[in-house]
Amino acid sequence: MIRALALDDIKAAEGQLTTLLNELFSLPIEALRINLDKYSLNSLNGFFSSEGKDYFFKFHQEEGEEAMRGEYYRADILAHAGLPVDQPVHMSTLPGEQVLVYARRSDPRFSDLLYELDFADDPVAVARAVEAEADLNDHLLAVAINSLHPITPAQSRAEPIHRLFHERLIDPETGAFPGGRYKRFYVGKRFLLPGGLTLTWEEIAHARPVINGLAYQRSLEEIFVLAHQRYQPEALADAGGVVAHGDAHNANVWYERGSDKDRLCFFDPAFAGSDVPSLLAEVKPTFHNVFAHPLWLYSASIVSERYAASVRYEDGKLIIDTDWQPSSLRKALLKAKAEHFWKPWLRHLKSKGMLPDDWEDVVRIGLFLSPTLVMNLNAGEGADLHNPVSSAIGLAVALSAASRPLEGSDLISDFFDSIRPDGEPSWQRR
Ligand SMILES: Nc1ncnc2c1ncn2[C@@H]1O[C@H](COP(=O)(O)OP(=O)(O)O)[C@@H](O)[C@H]1O
Ligand SMILES: [Mg+2]
Structure with missing residues (x-):
């Protein structure tokens, strides 16, 4: 072949x-x-x-x-x-x-432009990029609102977007869980973390995460088990379906420079559909365009030159400290996505009676699965592109997406609080 x-x-x-x-x-x-x-x-x-x-x-x-x-x-x-x-x-x-x-295109991908801007001091270029993102999200919102309709469990099942999430948790032949990338990358494997710390799957799977001093509700295994159950394609029919790209991370987006403003254009729509479960449509771009950068997910080999991460395993706790955080550019992109897409979208779903009570968990599961199933974040047994530092940063980011801190707040809980439809309490249902 x-x-x-x-x-x-x-x-x-x-x-x-x-x-x-x-x-x-x-x-x-x-x-x-x-x-x-x-x-x-x-x-x-x-x-x-x-x-x-x-x-x-x-x-x-x-x-x-x-x-x-x-x-x-x-x-x-x-x-x-x-x-x-x-x-x-x-x-x-x-x-x-x-x-x-x-x-053939000669435009840059939006990912390439942003990769440069993460470490450049170019407020004009940043403002144009953020404006293009906001405009795209206005457009996505309009299309989502126009195309929202109830879907059957079978219609949800037929959407290819599940190949990015649920199908990576199960054995493709038998449907057995754990399977797929989840099993191949993590289950039963030895993890290698900074300072030569090695942990078994049993240890890391059940450990209580403590990240930069905040304790989190869910362990690594708990979030994968919840994901397997809640991301069953049929179960995701409950919030209706929309027309969406589904995999619009910025390496699938062109950046077209214009005279007064710049414009974004999708490509690579292999997971697009007309019945895409409405809470999943923008989950992957939200993770990959913000929380995967700078550097740690796709450029793991240079991450340890710029960021530090340390990990301890004590009393059944996985304690990760890191100075990594999204750049100001990424935070601005998140704000644009929150204001121009997520907040009005959740409000719309709620007004139609199509917002499930556990919507925050549904979105959190998608944010968690995005990095953990796209690449092997384990730097130990069966390691692929990740090293102990990028692995620790990756686990910290993924686990802080998986659940809220028990007390206090982080960037991701602030994001959820900023998009919550009016009238909901500002804490997650447990
Ligand atoms: N029309 C095009 N012109 C030039 N380069 C392209 C074009 N389409 C895709 N590419 C390049 O090829 C890469 C892979 O294409 P893509 O359609 O995203 O496939 P994949 O399924 O591998 O993600 C893109 O990231 C981009 O760099
Ligand atoms: Mg692609």
């Missing part, structure tokens, strides 16, 4: 792809190049030219019936709802996958 060959002998794979794309699309294919990229861990993609135009191609793996309803179909759903999204110029279906061809 070309994927395997690409890892082994990239020139040979490029030669085979040139022939394949030429046959599939009846286009002359020149200067084909395969890309390797830290945000797209699974897809085979790259660039080519044809008759003086530049293109981007990607192979999108799909299973079973999904093959007919892949990214092409999903881009169309978003475009129909009026959301800004790239649509392919050519598409072809092969057994088990779609091959998509897009016009």
Whole structure:
């Protein structure tokens, strides 16, 4: 298969792809190049030219019936709802996958722009970026309000967004829990933390988190067990469905520079749908565009030069202290998302009688699962890209998303308090 060959002998794979794309699309294919990229861990993609135009191609793996309803179909759903999204110029279906061809873009991804701005002193660029985020969220809110409708458990189940959450907690064949990435990354594994501390899964799974002096309600295993139960696709039908991208982290968003303002545009809508459970639609972007940065999630190898983290395990407590926190830019993006999307959205759901009582838990579970299931945060047994410092920061961030501090407040509880619909008490139902 070309994927395997690409890892082994990239020139040979490029030669085979040139022939394949030429046959599939009846286009002359020149200067084909395969890309390797830290945000797209699974897809085979790259660039080519044809008759003086530049293109981007990607192979999108799909299973079973999904093959007919892949990214092409999903881009169309978003475009129909009026959301800004790239649509392919050519598409072809092969057994088990779609091959998509897009016009090649030269805009930066929003993730790349923000990555630069995290450590730059450029208030003008920051203000433009935050304004673009606010505008996008106004648009997302309008589309969500327009498209909100009751969905059946079966409609929820049919949405691909569950592949980002629930399906990563279970065995794909048998449905057994624990399974999937959850089991592969964490269950039964040894964890390696700063200062050479090693903890078994049994120890870390049940430990009470204490992060920067605040004690939290839920242990690591408790939140995964709750997630498995509450994120059953059928159970998420209770808040209705909307048209949404679902995986709009900023490495799936273009930053288009304009003269008076800049504008954001989606791409890579493989998990989009028209019945996306309404509390899940913006969870992943909320986590990845704010709490994953600066650096710790995607650039773990340089994190220990800039931030410190220490961990102790005492009396069944997992005590993590770190000086890591989101940059002022990320906090401004969170405020924009809270004011332009979450607060009015929750108020709208409530006014329609579609806001479940445990909405805060539903959103918290999604924030927690976003980093823990996208990458292996364990730096010990079976470690992938993470090291003891980034692992400790990651666990601190994920566990503070998982539940409120028992006393006091943190950035995430402040976020929830800022979006809570009027008339709700400012503490979480237990
Ligand atoms: N139209 C395009 N023009 C140029 N580069 C692109 C284009 N579409 C995607 N890319 C680049 O390829 C990367 C992977 O594409 P994406 O569609 O996000 O696939 P994946 O499913 O791997 O996330 C993107 O992060 C971006 O850098
Ligand atoms: Mg992508």
